[in-house]
Amino acid sequence: xxxxxxxxxxxxxxxxxxxxxxxxxxxxxxxxxxxxxxxxxxxxxxxxxxxxxxxxxxxxxxxxxxxxxxxxxxxxxxxxxxxxxxxxxxxxxxxxxxxxxxxxxxxxxxxxxxxxxxxxxxxxxxxxxxxxxxxxxxxxxxxxxxxxxxxxxxxxxxxxxxxxxxxxxxxxxxxxxxxxxxxxxxxxxxxxxxxxxxxxxxxxxxxxxxxxxxxxxxxxxxxxxxxxxxxxxxxxxxxxxxxxxxxxxxxxxxxxxxxxxxxxxxxxxxxxxxxxxxxxxxxxxxxxxxxxxxxxxxxxxxxxxxxxxxxxxxxxxxxxxxxxxxxxxxxxxxxxxxxxxxxxxxxxxxxxxxxxxxxxxxxxxxxxxxxxxxxxxxxxxxxxxxxxxxxxxxxxxxxxxxxxxxxxxxxx
Numbered sequence: 001x002x003x004x005x006x007x008x009x010x011x012x013x014x015x016x017x018x019x020x021x022x023x024x025x026x027x028x029x030x031x032x033x034x035x036x037x038x039x040x041x042x043x044x045x046x047x048x049x050x051x052x053x054x055x056x057x058x059x060x061x062x063x064x065x066x067x068x069x070x071x072x073x074x075x076x077x078x079x080x081x082x083x084x085x086x087x088x089x090x091x092x093x094x095x096x097x098x099x100x101x102x103x104x105x106x107x108x109x110x111x112x113x114x115x116x117x118x119x120x121x122x123x124x125x126x127x128x129x130x131x132x133x134x135x136x137x138x139x140x141x142x143x144x145x146x147x148x149x150x151x152x153x154x155x156x157x158x159x160x161x162x163x164x165x166x167x168x169x170x171x172x173x174x175x176x177x178x179x180x181x182x183x184x185x186x187x188x189x190x191x192x193x194x195x196x197x198x199x200x201x202x203x204x205x206x207x208x209x210x211x212x213x214x215x216x217x218x219x220x221x222x223x224x225x226x227x228x229x230x231x232x233x234x235x236x237x238x239x240x241x242x243x244x245x246x247x248x249x250x251x252x253x254x255x256x257x258x259x260x261x262x263x264x265x266x267x268x269x270x271x272x273x274x275x276x277x278x279x280x281x282x283x284x285x286x287x288x289x290x291x292x293x294x295x296x297x298x299x300x301x302x303x304x305x306x307x308x309x310x311x312x313x314x315x316x317x318x319x320x321x322x323x324x325x326x327x328x329x330x331x332x333x334x335x336x337x338x339x340x341x342x343x344x345x346x347x348x349x350x351x352x353x354x355x356x357x358x359x360x361x362x363x364x365x366x367x368x369x370x371x372x373x374x375x376x377x378x379x380x381x382x383x384x385x386x387x388x389x390x391x392x393x394x395x396x397x398x399x400x401x402x403x404x405x406x407x408x409x410x411x412x
């Protein structure tokens with residue numbers, strides 16, 4: 001999972017008699033090993049069901065009170081529009097419990113009237129959510145009793161463990177109202193951003209479901225932003241990129257003891273066919289690849305990557321993985337060098353297939369910089385030090401989700 005580079009290398013290491021085949025006709029097609037087939041993202045369904053949950057607690061009321069710099073007031077109609085364009089959309093409100101909203105009642109959430117709940121129970125929304133739908137939770141990322149570790153656990157078990165994804169969209173919005181349970185002393189503060197964009201307070205959309213559904217929604221949401229309010233995106237899934245870089249997207253820089261061959265019409269895109277000049281001498285090639293992260297994907301620490309290589313050999317029409325493997329992979333800045341000694345790793349007079357891959361370790365993912373800049377530590381805060389433009393414990397909340405998606409499946 002999460003490969004950013006996958007070099008599929010077919011090595012035609014056999015003599016001319018074998019190349020021509022027993023009957024003298026050249027072999028023109030070759031199926032690659034099924035073990036290394038590159039899985040394609042599932043297509044976005046024509047229609048999907050979207051469930052929108054509005055946090056109806058009192059602390060959300062302040063987003064509705066000022067007209068200047070206000071995108072929150074337009075949110076009910078915007079989510080109805082996007083959800084309706086994707087399929088059927090259903091609205092709910094929640095505090096401690098969840099209530100379905102009839103008809104066009106969801107539009108009331110652009111005013112301050114519906115925000116009367118005292119308890120915020122996002123975990124109940126996770127329990128109720130239908131994992132086959134796209135679920136969108138509109139919230140300030142506050143949870144009563146500050147139990148976001150429990151929420152992260154629930155998302156991991158219900159979504160990440162089933163190869164589903166989560167995303168967060170953060171939007172800075174004008175705010176005038178009360179903010180509750182701040183810091184360890186559960187203080188209450190009144191906060192007024194006025195018209196100062198640098199003082200706007202963020203709210204969030206927590207989005208759960210299939211990755212391709214989430215990505216589709218995020219792009220639609222981004223395209224519909226008409227105001228200059230700062231908006232940030234975070235996508236958490238088991239797929240770092242839509243597809244890993246392969247030979248269809250990479251530049252071959254140099255070769256040693258290899259030459260590019262073209263005996264076969266390969267069934268898999270992204271594979272490259274090489275021949276060897278001499279079986280007894282070391283061979284190497286270098287390629288340059290691009291890393292273009294999809295919208296919202298965590299930044300990648302290029303110093304925290306793992307590399308691996310598998311070798312398959314075609315023998316009597318069947319592929320089998322080779323146990324001999326001295327392939328060395330050296331990483332540079334978007335440059336990869338693959339080296340091997342043919343006589344130590346490959347079968348002579350056979351077709352060999354090498355899959356070289358690079359993937360991030362758990363430390364390879366980093367929360368984007370905006371998370372730290374929007375974060376306020378969960379400490380006792382004096383009134384003069386309170387900054388309502390930040391979210392209490394945001395690093396912990398989003399860090400818990402990031403760590404959850406990286407948890408090995410066997411430990412879930």
